[in-house]
Amino acid sequence: MFHHADKGGKKSAFGHPVCGQIILSIILLRPPLLVTAFPVNTVEEQICKDPGFPEHGIRTPSIGKFFENSVARFSCADGFSLKGPAKIICTRFYNGSLGWKPSLKPVCLSEDCLPPFIEDADVTNRTYRPGDSLIISCHEGFQIRYPDTETMESVCQADGTWDNQPTCQGCLRPLIPPHSYMNISETKFSVPVGTVVHYQCFPGYKLEGPELLECMYNLIWSDTPPRCLDVEACSLPPMIEHGDYTCHPHPCDRYIHGTVVEYYCYPGYSLANDYKYITCQYGQWFPQMQLYCVKDETTWPGFQDSLLTTWKVVACTATSVLLALLLVITAKMFHYKCKSQQSPSDEPDESRDPNILVVDGVAVPLPSYEEAISGNYCQPPNDLPPDGLESAQHSEEQNPPSYPGHTGSQNSVPLDTGDVENCDSLSDTSECLQGLQPSSSHPGGLNMSEKTNAITSMEETASTSPSIDIADEIPLVEDGEEDC
Structure with missing residues (x-):
C-alpha cells in the first residue's frame, strides 16, 4: 500500500515526495516488464541466413553475418547478365523471424542470344553474341516483316533478348462467310503468295461474289470474300402417272x-x-x-434369250442359203467338167457312126472332131510307116483333103507317094473309103453293110450329079451336139 504526502507537507512512504512520484510513473508506464515475461530470442533467430553466391556472379559483402537491416548486393562476371534483384535486405517479419526481402534469388545468365523460333522461316546461325544481327530466310511464298519498318533489323541485346524480332508472313487467312466453306485448313493463319482460295456455299444457298481469291505479291487478296445468300426452295416436283x-x-x-x-x-x-x-x-x-x-407395246420377259433366239434364226437361214448356193455351184462345175472330159468310147452306139452330110441328094461322110483337129483323115491308121506318116502330115498341112465330088482339082494332092493310092475319081471312091475307114474292131468304125450302102449311094449319085463344091466355112461338128 502506497501512502502519499498530504497537503500539509507530509512525506511519502519512500521518504521523499519527488522520488516517490518518479518511481510510480515508471511502474505505470512499463507494466508489461513487471507483469508479463516474454521469451528471449536465440542467436540464430537474430540473423538472416546466408543468401549464397550466384553462379558466375559476385556478392557483397562476401563474408560475415547478416543481422536485421543488413544489405547484400550481387553482380555477374563478364559475359553474363544478372537475372533477378541486384540487392536484398534482411528484414524482420510480423511473426518475429528474420528473412531476405525480396525473396527471389538472383542468377547470372549467359549474354548470348538463343535463336528465336519464327514460323515459316529458317534461322541461319545457332548462337548470337550481343550486338549480332539475326539472319533468317522465309519459306517460299512468305515475306519477312519487321515490327519497326524503319530499322528492318533484329539485334541481340546484352540481356540475351532480341530487339525488333521479325516474322515471315503471307496473306492472312481470309474470312469465311456464313453458310460457306473453302479449301484452306482452319489451322493455317497465313498462306503463301499464289495461293488460290475456292469458296463454296452449303446446299440451299447461292454464292454472291467471286468464287476464287488469290494471294497477291503484296500480301493482299485479289478481291473481297463472297457471300452465301439463302435461296428459295423449290416446290414439290411434278408427279407422273405410272x-x-x-x-x-x-x-x-x-x-x-x-x-x-x-x-x-x-x-x-x-x-x-x-x-x-x-x-x-x-x-x-x-x-x-x-x-x-x-x-410398252411389246414386253420382252427374257430379252437376252429372245435376242439369242433371233441370232440363231438368222444364222440358220444364212447357213441354209450358203449351202444351197454351194450345191448349185458344185453341180454346175461338175456338169461342165463332164462335158469337157467325156471320151468317144463313152458315147452311145448311135453317136459312134460318122456324120453324113447330104448335099443335093449326095451323102457326104464328114470327119469327126478329133480327126479334123488331128489332120489324119483319109490316112490308114496302121498302114503307113513313120516316114510316110510324116510326109502325109506335111501334105495335109499344106493342102486340105479333097471331098467326094471333086474331080481332077488342082488342089487335089496325092496323100502319099508310096503304097497308098490316090482318090482322084469317083470310080475309086469305094476303094478309097474302104481303105480309109477303120476296121470293124476299131471303136467308132462302120460295119461292112453300112460301108457298102454308103459307097453304093455315093457312086450312083456321083454319075448324075455335077461336081460338088462344099464351102470351107461349113462347120464339121456342131459344138453343142455333145452332151454329157
Missing part, C-alpha cells in the same frame, strides 16, 4: 437449290423421251418439261 421419282442427294427432306430429281417408270412402262432429270435452280425446276410414262 411412275415415281427419287432425289439426289437422298432423301428429299427439302428441295433446295441444286437438288436433282430422277424420274422412273413402273414395270411395263417407259418414259416417252430419254431425258429423265430435272434440277432445282433458284426456286424453279429446270427444264420445265412434262414427263410421262407410256405403256
